[in-house]
Amino acid sequence: MRAPGTEGAGGGEPVAGASSGGAAPDAGTRPGCARILAVANQKGGVGKTTTALSLGAALARRGKRVLVMDLDPHNCASAHLGFFPENVSGSALDLFLADTVDAGAFAAAVIRPGQAGFDFVPGHYRLSELDMDLRARPRKGVILKEALVAVADRYDFMILDCPPHMGVLLANAMVAADLLVIPIQTDFLALHGLRLIFDSIRTINRVLKKPLAFKALATMYDRRAGACVRVLNLLRRKLGPRVFSTVIGLDTQFREASADGKVIYEVAPDSRGAREYLQLADEILRS
């Protein structure tokens, strides 16, 4: 099966074009350009949005220029920060529907949420219709990659908060990404959802020049629960170095932060969760 957005532009050639020397240069692999991290897992509630926002804020606290983008039609990252389609002037939707995106058009979709420390592109509930809207669009798998190139020199990191289902949005994010970060709740049921994301990686790899790098992130880890410990051990055994050394524990401060429309560093900078996402940022900066 092909991932939506990776099929040909009307012929047999894969559109992702990421592979075929299309118009988009390889952002993120050129020095001085942003590294693009897609945070994805088809299972919901595993910590994708929390990771995108907290890691973005942590990297910003390490002095990095960061852009976070909400690609989920549920708009959870946007709602977390207090942004809704009715109170923002632009969103990720504009970037997908425009014929071409230059730095000016991209900037029109960017907002700066309070003290979070990063630039932010909000989502839009109409992103859910994108598979239909783009059905006849040539090279629809590289729309995001090409749009990000327009501002890649303005950022050190671009973090994409992905939707929990395969479609043109997730395919675009995976094609654009230098690294796929897969948050995995340390819970036996969460392991069942993993098959889908690994199937998607295999599908996307068919159209990429080099295989998509990925790394799993253990989240909501409760060190007192034997089941959590066993799941983490299993992940490390199966995936080895493709699991971050950093583990994100359970911390109620994440819920407090989202209720306040803030990132964790604004409400509880010394909390365990805040420290662990800084550790994750440092691990990524070292790699």
Ligand SMILES: Nc1ncnc2c1ncn2[C@@H]1O[C@H](COP(=O)(O)OP(=O)(O)O)[C@@H](O)[C@H]1O
């Ligand atoms: N490490 C954590 N400890 C406790 N609660 C967490 C943690 N990470 C996320 N949460 C909470 O779990 C819920 C789902 O997280 P979220 O990041 O929205 O998942 P996803 O984006 O994968 O659907 C949210 O209410 C969030 O505040």
Ligand SMILES: [Mg+2]
């Ligand atoms: Mg989410």
